[in-house]
Amino acid sequence: MGWESHITAASADIDLIDILWRQDIDLGAGREVFDYSHRQKEQDVEKELRDGGEQDTWAGEGAEALARNLLVDGETGESFPAQFPADISSITEAVPSESEPPALQNNLLSPLLTGTESPFDLEQQWQDLMSIMEMQAMEVNTSASEILYNAPPGDPLSTNYSLAPNTPINQNVSLHQASLGGCSQDFLLFSPEVESLPVASSSTLLPLAPSNSTSLNSTFGSTNLTGLFFPPQLNGTANDTAGPELPDPLGGLLDEAMLDEISLMDLAIEEGFNPVQASQLEEEFDSDSGLSLDSSHSPSSLSSSEGSSSSSSSSSSSSSSASSSASSSFSEEGAVGYSSDSETLDLEEAEGAVGYQPEYSKFCRMSYQDPAQLSCLPYLEHVGHNHTYNMAPSALDSADLPPPSALKKGSKEKQADFLDKQMSRDEHRARAMKIPFTNDKIINLPVEEFNELLSKYQLSEAQLSLIRDIRRRGKNKMAAQNCRKRKLDTILNLERDVEDLQRDKARLLREKVEFLRSLRQMKQKVQSLYQEVFGRLRDENGRPYSPSQYALQYAGDGSVLLIPRTMADQQARRQERKPKDRRK
DNA sequence: CCTAAATGTCATCTG
């Protein structure tokens, strides 16, 4: 279902890409630039695609798109170097002179935007691709597909070229941007190749439009990725095939989107993520430690994390609420935390775990403290047994244990066994050593009271030693529990953050897709305008100029010149190279 | 009986 549409869209993209490519070429963008690297990347992509199932398909699409995109980008980037301080206004003016409607003017301006594309160079694209794949792998849930393709509610892609309301950039905006971009101008608007093509040259804007899925499929499928890399040839074929058909906006967009997303992904992951995110994460960890402090309020961990992740906070707030549910469960455990899991259940444990609540322990067991013996109280007996501590070493244990069971028989015996089993090793040891108070007390009593308690009894060195060990171990046990809870909490928080980040990433990718889409639209418009203008030009004899021999070029002063192709090509090359150098 | 997860224990560090 979705896949098909996606795929088709992707294929459609190809045509678009081809067109753009040509444009780029016309502009003077060099394919050489990307060729080599592209191929390699593509191959890699293919491999990856093969490796994974659906994801692969995605990746594949993305790769293809990427490849195409790269071409485009590469071209655009190179073709539209900042070199040319061209005025947008100039361009617009020039166009109008031709008798174009205002709308057209705007359109013309839009092309300038292409300059924006430049930023996306091959490397980035590649990274994007990688990132996308990664993303796909990662987010099975919020599958990138959903995001990318289904993404926005009123997703433009699905609808049409018409920009979605949400679309960040609409044409108007784009124009604005274009002006800002101030791309250079002396570039040739479009060049040769487009015209050279029969279909295109003759007339039509159509060629500019993205090709249909069908055309895409045919061309693309057959050609395969490698084909993409050899634009010149492909262009011809692709154009022919694709030519007349209506463009599939979605397809092209999607592909680009894919590519772009990839790039975004990369950026997010590699660049943005590492530094920023990493720092955040680090903070979180720190906070965690802090959390430990807060142990009492496990949630604090959340808060802390939030604080750290505040960057994502915007989303986090929402997420936090959402995640909070998840975390909440967690928090309960943890926060409460440390209150030990109800499961455990030895009172001791509970108390202990709860730790931090010595009183509780007192509650439960104070009574039997009698030095006399724990056995006094029935209830205590059982429980008390547990608490009653036992001997340390296994020898004692063994000795102790047997007796009880042996002595008591029947239900009682069973109970005893049960209780024994319930007793911790330290309890057994305490009992074996005849320690007069419960482990609970030993462990949970505040230092003062603990010392007081010890002072009340005449204890042997061995007993004192055991008591100290019991206390130490008991404390540590609780500490370990808290520590683990905290750790778990931290992990949950991190997971939540990851989700938030993924959401952000997806959102950014969507936005990128939309931008690219609008950019592409503008390019198409520019191209169509170019063709229209060029088509209306007549020489002294009233005959149209041959697109193969002439090209329109924007002059620095805003005028549009008709110049011989050769010159145009030369200039295009120059422009092409400068940008490269700059980038490096 | 084996494995993995849960717990407990110990050694260290830290505040």
Place this chain on the structure above:
DNA sequence: CCCAGATGACATTTA
């Protein structure tokens, strides 16, 4: 310096 708590590493128990 002592203590309690935190935590990594290892041991033991539990499921």
